[in-house]
Amino acid sequence: MATVTKLKTKAGQVRYKARVRITGYPVVNKTFPRKTDAHAWAAKVEKQILDGTYFEHQERRRNTVDALIDRYLGTVLPDKKPSTQRDQVRQLAWWKREIGKTTLDRLRPALIAEKRDELAKDRSGSTVNRYLAALSHVCTVASSEWHLLEDNPVRKVRKRPEPRGRVRFLDDRERTALLEQTAASPNPYLHTIVTLALSTGMRHGEVMNLTWHNVDLSRRVIVLGDTKNGERRAVPLIGEALDRLKDLRQAPRIDTDLLFPSYKDSRKPMDIRGAWGKALEDAGIEDFVFHDLRHTAASYLAMHGATTSEIAAVLGHKTLAMVARYSHLSEQHTVGVLERMNASVFGDERKT
Structure with a gap:
């Protein structure tokens, strides 16, 4: 229950002490110069305590964004993948520098939007949105748990516009030239690595960190347990890629389970940047990075009639939004399908 007691200070001033005492909760006191203010405060606090919100609000007034992020880094982030941890540690360190001293009761969308706009001055929309996602x-977690x-x-803070995803893929001439140069490369693994990426659409990290434990040649499949989206994924092995891995299996390294180990440290994957760059240069290919092999695989799938859901399944995307960039290639294939259907149904008399 709430009570208000009249007090007199040593200087002779009258004050009113409001006290809220509810069984099972700490006693809460506050003093006011006016009796009406004391009663109003007591009634408000009593209701908040009974609703279960008063002490939560007090915690928000005591805690800062600094403390919140530190708790997250210590208890939640360790359960995430190492690559995700590295990015979020960097992103959250920025938020700590910018708003770390802000108490949680003053953490408002307007403040976050202000910092979002500061980020956008020298960072892309995609990067800004990753920082927002980390916070x-x-x-x-702070709200729900x-x-x-x-x-x-x-x-309540709007994300920044993001540019349409890059779609750079090899045309027939470029593909032929690149495969010729990788086959001629002094690096014994480069041709197999490029063939595998082009055939399956696997990411650079997924290819380079492959172990023989991931590969089942009899079932013709690669099983990835540590993918970017955190889900297990099976990648079919077909054609040239399968043949290349069969050849590689004939003479495996005995000091490592990696398919493509480094010469210097067999516990680590090989660094192919030099050999890759030389192959691109000799093939006369410009504006092309290793990740574009993944775009190339997806583009080829689209041009051969694969649906967006099928492309997403091959690439390991959780949503179709990531493969929407290839839709125009699928549309070109759809036109061809419709032309053949119309020719079959209506015959030649409809030609102009």
């Missing part, structure tokens, strides 16, 4: 997950925030304020 957003901290706030989500720790009850230190009433809601996630980042949800």
Whole structure:
């Protein structure tokens, strides 16, 4: 219950002490110069305690963004993949520098939006959105699990526009030239690596970190357990890529399980940057990076009639949004399909 007691200071001033005492909760006191203010405060606090919000609000006033991020880094982030940890540590360190001293009761969307705009001055929209996503997950955990925030304020902050995804793929001449140069490369693994990436659409890290434990030649499949989206993925092995791995299996390194180990340290994958760059140069290919082999595989799939859901399944994307960039290539194939259907149904009399 709430009570208000009249007090007199040593200087003779009258004050009113409001006290809220509810069984099972700490006693809460506050003194006011006016009796009406004391009663109003006591009634408000009593209701908040009974609703279960008062002490949560007090925690928000005591805790800072600094403390919130530190708790997240210590308890939540260690469960994430190492690559994700590295990125989020860097992103959250930036937020700590910018708003770390802000108490949680003052963490407002307007403040976050202001910092978003500062980020956007020298960073791309995609990068800004990754920074927002890192802070957003901290706030989500703080709200849903720790009850230190009433809601996630980042949800009310607009993301920055992101450029349409890059689609750079090899045309027939470039593909032939590149494969010729990788086959002629002094690096014994380069041709197999490029063939595998081009055939399967696997990421650079997925290819380079492959072990024989991932490869089942009898079933013609590679099983990836540590993918970018954190899900297990099976990658079919077909044609040239399968043949190349069969050849590689004939003379495996006995000091490592890696398919493509470094010469200097067999526990680490090989660094192919030099050999890769030389092959591109000799093939006369410009504006092309290793990741574009993944785009090339996806583009070829689209041009051969694969649906967006099929492309997403091959590449290991959780949503179709990431493969929308290849839709125009699928549309070209669709036109051909419709032309053949119309020719079959309506015959030649409809030709102009």
